[in-house]
Amino acid sequence: MDKTACRYHPEQPATWLCRSCERSYGDCCIPLNMDAPDDAPRCPMCSSQLEFLGAANTAQPFWQRLPAFFLYALQPGPLAFAALLAVASIFMPRSIILWVILFSIATKYFHSVIEANSLAVKAAPSLTSAFTGEGFSLFFKQLAVFLIAFAILWLAADFNSEALYWCVNIGLLLVMPASIIRLALDKDLSSALSPEQVGQVITAMGWRYLILCAFLFILWQSPGWVAYMLAHGLPRVILLPVMAFAFAYFGVVMCAMMGYVVFQYQGALGYVIVDEDSQAGFAADEYQRRKALAETEIRLKEGQSDNALETLTAALEKHPDDLKLNERFHQLLFNLNSGERCLRHLQHYMPLAARLNPALGATALLNARRFKADYLPDDPLVCERIAEALAMRHKNREALSLLRNLHQRAPDYPQIPRAYLLAARIFAEGLGQVEQAQKLLQFVRLRYPQSPLLGEVANLEATLAKLSGMPG
Numbered sequence: 503m504d505k506t507a508c509r510y511h512p513e514q515p516a517t518w519l520c521r522s523c524e525r526s527y528g529d530c531c532i533p534l535n536m537d538a539p540d541d542a543p544r545c546p547m548c549s550s551q552l553e554f555l556g557a558a559n560t561a562q563p564f565w566q567r568l569p570a571f572f573l574y575a576l577q578p579g580p581l582a583f584a585a586l587l588a589v590a591s592i593f594m595p596r597s598i599i600l601w602v603i604l605f606s607i608a609t610k611y612f613h614s615v616i617e618a619n620s621l622a623v624k625a626a627p628s629l630t631s632a633f634t635g636e637g638f639s640l641f642f643k644q645l646a647v648f649l650i651a652f653a654i655l656w657l658a659a660d661f662n663s664e665a666l667y668w669c670v671n672i673g674l675l676l677v678m679p680a681s682i683i684r685l686a687l688d689k690d691l692s693s694a695l696s697p698e699q700v701g702q703v704i705t706a707m708g709w710r711y712l713i714l715c716a717f718l719f720i721l722w723q724s725p726g727w728v729a730y731m732l733a734h735g736l737p738r739v740i741l742l743p744v745m746a747f748a749f750a751y752f753g754v755v756m757c758a759m760m761g762y763v764v765f766q767y768q769g770a771l772g773y774v775i776v777d778e779d780s781q782a783g784f785a786a787d788e789y790q791r792r793k794a795l796a797e798t799e800i801r802l803k804e805g806q807s808d809n810a811l812e813t814l815t816a817a818l819e820k821h822p823d824d825l826k827l828n829e830r831f832h833q834l835l836f837n838l839n840s841g842e843r844c845l846r847h848l849q850h851y852m853p854l855a856a857r858l859n860p861a862l863g864a865t866a867l868l869n870a871r872r873f874k875a876d877y878l879p880d881d882p883l884v885c886e887r888i889a890e891a892l893a894m895r896h897k898n899r900e901a902l903s904l905l906r907n908l909h910q911r912a913p914d915y916p917q918i919p920r921a922y923l924l925a926a927r928i929f930a931e932g933l934g935q936v937e938q939a940q941k942l943l944q945f946v947r948l949r950y951p952q953s954p955l956l957g958e959v960a961n962l963e964a965t966l967a968k969l970s971g972m973p974g
Contacts, residue, residue: 505558505559506519506526506555506558506559507526507528507559508526508527508528508530508531509525509526509527510527510530510531510799510800510803511528511530511531514528514529514530515528515559515560516528516555516559517529517532517554517555517556517557517559517560518531518532518543518552518553518554518555519552519553519555520545520547520548520550520552520553521550521553522545522548522550523545523547523548523550525545525547526555527545527546527552530796531546531796531799531800532546532552532796533783533784533788533789533792533793533796534783534784534789535783535784535786535789536783536784536785536786536789537783537785537786537789539783546796546797546800546801547800547804554774555769555774556768556769556773556774557622557765557768558767558768558769558770558774559769561762561765561766561768562766563710563766564714564759564762564763564766565710565713565717567762568717571755571758571759571762572755574619574624574626574754574755574758575626575751575752575754575755575758577625577626578626578628579625579626579627579628579629579631580615580626580750580751580754581751582628582629583608583611583629583632583750583754584746584747584750584751584754585747586629586750587604587608587746587747587749587750588743588744588746588747588750589743590604590746591742591743591745591746592739592742592743602641605641606638606640606641606642607632607633607638608632608641608750608753609640609641609644610632610638610640610641611627611629611631611632612686612753612754612757613640613644613685613686613757614627614631614632615627615754615757615758615761616682616683616686616687616757616758616760616761616764617686617687617761618761619757619758619759619760619761619762619764619765620686620687620761620762620764620765620768620773621765622765626754626758640685640686640689643685643689643691643694644682644685644694646691647678647681647682647685647691647694647695650695651674651678654670654674655667655670655671655674658670658671675715675719676711676712676715677700677704679711679714679715679718679760680700680701680703680704680711681694681695681700682694682760683703683760683761683763683764684696684699684700684703686757686760686761687764702770702771703764703771705770706767706770706771707763707767707770714759714760714763717759718756718759718760721752721755721756721759722752722756724748724752725745725748725749725752728744728745728748729741729744729745729748732744787821790817790820790821791817791821791824791826791827794813794814794816794817794827795826795827795830797810797813798810798813798814798830798834801813802834807834807838810834811831811834811835811838814827814830814831814834815831818831822850823854825854825855825858825859825862828847828850828851828854828855829851829855829862829866831847831851832844832847832848832851832866832869835847836869836872841873841874842873844869844870844873845870845873845874845877848866848870848877848879849880851866852866852867852879852881852884852888853879853881853884856879856881856883856884856887856888857887860887860888860890860891861891861894861895863884863887863888863891864888864891864892864895864897867879867888867892867900867904868892868897868900871900878903878904878911879904882908882911882912882915882917882921883915883917885904885905885908885921886904886905886908886917886920886921886924888901888904889901889902889904889905889921889924889925889928890924892904893924893927893928893932896932898928898932898933899933901925901928901932902925902928902929905921905922905924905925905928906925908921908922909922909949918946918950919946919950919953919955919956919959920955922942922943922945922946923943923946923955923958923959923962925942926939926940926942926943926946926962927939927962929942930962930966930969936966936969936970937970939962939966940963940966940967940970943959943962943963943966944963946959947959947960947963
């Protein structure tokens with residue numbers, strides 16, 4: 503079964519489908535609202551209700567999860583079940599009724615393992631679940647399936663054709679896992695015997711069904727190999743419970759694998775199952791933010807720039823100080839070459855970016871100067887923080903342009919000494935202009951004699967004096 507990817511993020515699996523416009527979406531495009539879990543998501547393009555695909559495209563292939571199946575059988579429930587069969591093999595009286603009861607319990611437990619794994623439940627069923635609830639009749643239904651299979655094999659043997667016998671034998675072995683899966687899921691004997699229902703399981707998996715059968719055959723033989731290796735070293739009284747324990751353990755591993763293939767191929771089998779680790783919902787504010795960003799990206803990829811702007815504008819009206827929304831809005835305006843609107847938006851976005859992420863503010867300033875070469879933020883603190891971010895990106899001249907004549911542009915700004923100390927470092931370290939840096943430091947020392955930064959000014963002056971060969 504080929505997996506479907508998100509239409510707009512091919513590297514992400516699809517979890518939602520719009521039947522109206524035939525678009526598939528991943529969790530990346532369709533966030534969920536934690537505060538309204540019953541509200542079905544709608545298609546960002548046509549507003550039709552989306553169809554949930556479950557984990558059909560996100561499930562890991564079963565052959566990559568082999569260690570997980572063996573670990574699954576080591577949980578308390580399966581181990582207690584295996585211990586029960588081991589003890590029963592020693593102390594159980596030779597009563598057909600008691601053995602039928604034991605096998606019905608075992609069958610119920612095995613089928614509950616298949617069902618639990620088909621629903622992606624990581625915790626194995628407890629031992630007590632094998633004694634409660636419905637499902638004890640599954641033993642007789644499963645027994646009927648086996649008896650019918652043996653009857654077919656017996657009839658094939660009557661034809662005195664070895665080739666026919668082995669063809670029927672292999673065919674029954676190949677069909678049996680799909681029949682067991684059907685019985686475990688539907689609890690109906692007719693489903694387990696229906697060629698259509700059994701064939702649906704095989705068709706859903708395709709050639710991968712042969713891989714499943716190969717693994718199941720190996721696991722089915724494993725208790726026998728365990729008994730063979732221990733037969734010459736253990737007495738019968740110990741060998742019997744060991745074999746019973748191994749049968750239970752490997753049986754749980756087999757059933758866990760069969761149940762998981764239902765989860766993996768749920769789409770083709772007509773099921774919709776959610777993984778326990780599937781996407782969780784977001785709180786209302788975060789949901790609205792993610793929804794707006796996702797819809798904007800979708801609209802842009804569809805060439806609907808105006809709709810993308812409308813989506814972001816509506817989101818910013820509700821969340822004006824959201825940095826990501828503002829950054830996306832700025833980039834969109836810049837890419838659309840909407841200079842006037844972009845510069846107008848910077849009056850709000852630049853101080854926000856300078857406070858929360860100066861690197862974004864530096865990018866915004868460089869973009870702004872594509873529209874207006876002498877663009878300067880009004881706030882001196884914004885200029886200082888953006889200048890520092892630009893200097894870290896080695897945009898030294900752009901950084902200095904923000905700090906030039908700052909004492910004249912903002913005479914009441916209390917951090918002029920700090921800003922000019924930064925400018926002096928940019929002159930000296932970034933541009934190698936030691937003389938300009940010294941003049942700026944001298945200006946700070948003379949103009950702001952009460953500044954607590956005079957110690958740093960003196961240290962930098964001493965360093966610059968050594969670099970220029972002047973006495974300190």
